[in-house]
Amino acid sequence: MRKILLFSILLCFLLGLEFDLSLGNAYSFSSDIKINSNSSSNESINLTSRPNTRGFKSPQYYSIRIRKSNKELELIHHKLYFENNLPDNITHFEFTDGYNLLLMNFLYPFSVYEYIDIFSLRFGLGTVVVHPDVTIDEVRYYKKGGGLIPTLWKSGYQIGGISSQISLNFNKNISNKFSFNSELKVSYALTDVDLETDYTINIPNTSIHFLMGISFGK
Secondary structure (H helix, E strand, C coil): HHHHHHHHHHHHHHHHHHHCCCCCCCCECCCEEEHHHCCCCCCCEEECCCCCCCCCCCCCEEEEEEEECCCEEEEEECEECCCCCCCEEEEEEEEECCCEEEEEEEEEEEEEECCCEEEEEEEEEEEEEECCEEEEECCECCCCCCCCCCCCCCCCEEEEEEEHHHHEEEEEECCEEEEEEEEEEEEEEEEEEECCCEEEEEEEEEEEEEEEEECCCE
């Protein structure tokens, strides 16, 4: 990860872009999850559970953004640990290598009294990149290949569905090349996850996110 971050920061300096790196945590609301069986020998399952994020547990929750003017590409490494209200035949249900939100954002700065361009609103729309680790009826559905940064060319990741966000961002310049930022955001996402040929999971997520980080570049 260190090499990727250093390369991204250097590339942003060379191309006149801005690069944001933020850490934080999220609070997720309860999700109504549908686990549809693709086989007549298995039963479909409906459940309601509220996941935890555990943002500072490895692999950490984070957000990275690349920005040009008011347009951004953002990856939020969101995580979902489901541990409550699970039926007896589901002993493990998590997306900790990522329920990742990949978003195209638009940033709108605004002023509050004499504080000019310190605050901004962010609107984003995109897709979901998910890596399941689920055990149903003592069968574990998991493919090695996940990690801190999604590598879509490796096994285990699935892409699809929708993600969206709205956020309030605070930015304070440290120098002409560095700044500190903090953010409060609300996200909604929905995706279908295939567990090999046995099940398809329809999993929504609505979350409130709290982040702090550093911005590099122009």
